[in-house]
Amino acid sequence: MQKHLTEGTPFRQLLLLLFPLLLCSFIQQAYGVGSNVIISRQLGTDAVAVINGSAANLINIFYNVANGLSVGAMIAAARLSGEKNPSGLRRCMKSALGLHMVFSLFITLLYWFFGKSLLSFLLVPEGLLADSVSYIKLYSLGFPFYSLAMLVIAIQRGKGDLKQPTVELLWVCLLNILMDWLFVRTLDLGIRGAALSFTVTYFLSAVYLTGYLHKHYGILSRRTALSLPHIRLILYIGIPACLASMFYDGANTYTQTAVNRLGSTAIAAAGLSFKIENFFYMVMQAMATAAVTLLAASDGAGRRDRFKSILTAAFAICYGLAVFMGLITFLGRGILPQMFTKDESVIEMCRQILAFIAPLYLLYPVLEILLALTRSMKKVVVPTVITLAACLGRIVWISRLPQGYSILEAKFSYPISWIITSSLMLFYCLVLYRFSKGKTGSHSGP
DSSP: OHHHHHSSOHHHHHHHHHHHHHHHHHHHHHHHHHHHHHHHHHHOHHHHHHHHSHHHHHHHHHHHHHHHHHHHHHHHHHHHHHHTOHHHHHHHHHHHHHHHHHHHHHHHHHHHHHHHHHHHHTTOOHHHHHHHHHHHHHHHTTHHHHHHHHHHHHHHHHTTOSSHHHHHHHHHHHHHHHHHIIIIIISOOHHHHHHHHHHHHHHHHHHHHHHHHHHHHOTTSTTSOOOHHHHHHHHHHHHHHHHHHHHHHHHHHHHHHHHHTTOHHHHHHHHHHHHHHHHHHHHHHHHHHHHHHHHHHHHHTTOGGGHHHHHHHHHHHHHHHHHHHHHHHHHTTTTGGGGTOOOHHHHHHHHHHHHHHGGGGGGSHHHHHHHHHHHHTTOOHHHHHHHHHHHHHHHHHHHTOOTTOOHHHHHTHHHHHHHHHHHHHHHHHHHHHHHHHHHHHHTSOO
16 A cells, blocks of 8 residues: 555556545535435425525534544545554544544534524524524534544545545445435425434444444554644644634635625525535545645655656646536536526526636636645645635625625635635745755755
8 A cells, every 4th residue: 555655657646546536526516416406396495595505604614624634634644654654543543533523522512502693693694594593503413423434534545545435435425315315305304304314324424434443443442542743743734724724614604694695595596506616626625635645645755756746747637627627517507506496596696606606717726736735744834824814815805895796796705715825825835845955955965
């Protein structure tokens, strides 16, 4: 496995890592589409607005922080695999499980007791507030289980495992669809059924996946101790990733307040367009995950000489995917919204959003690949500051919207943040390159 990650042609290695990740991404997004079809056709536009509105923004804060911690654990696992340190890897796994449990329980309690206050602050329309509060309370009960399940999958990816995480995620999504059908369609529990589906699915998944990890690595054994150095490494990489995700979600939440002022049609249209756009974001994140796994393993093995060829291959693949996804989104803008709703006003507004955002996908790949590079090198502080600056730019744009603004003017805040992040990250990476090159030259002989 170490040879696979640290030797060979980067282009081929990235594709081998990417295809299972893409399959997982499409499985997750297909589940999201299927779930929304069931919910929207069974419960109507208001239910879509509840699930895809401000409640979704609060839930995404949890998702992205949990995924940030998983990124820290995945990179730590990749580095330890590159170093060929199995005992350290086991301690790293157990430490990561402890961190995830503490974090997810905290967020569950926060949303359970303060969910109504948070949703009211986000200007959720009065007619949607009660259902939104009920939804986020029940949904948050599944946070600890989701966190554990996704952590196990991330660690397996960090080790370079191509098959097991894909199979596991497939079964998780199939189970989630089954639970949606049971709670929403068969038992007719409405929005509460959608939340219960999530919680039950990830409870069962977490039990199985944690047991799997213990069976193969003994992570729950008393002989496998928590490791403070590995906790520090996970937090050093994971906390900036969490903060970056929180910055973006804070900016997204603020953007959602601008959408909320436009009414339930705009809320539903923006939520549905985001579901469709998520196919693109998931593909880009899959590419970034493949890149950071290969870069971190090479760095752990002392093979930074591979970085240039890895980055060249990563950019080529990433831009090819961006062009492809942009075309699919643009050409499918008239058909895709009809999969979710029959409301013509929602369909038309969603069509406008997709036509506007699809060509701007080309601004995004630089951001993901350069973040993968800096994270693999444990250079995480400056990129986090850059992300904060980009999110502040998005917030400033929203705060300066004129009276009578359109949904497209609000949506433009997203590519603004991409431009800021990509430009500053490119400048920072060039500075890092010049510094490392000068440092190498200063130690060279005459």
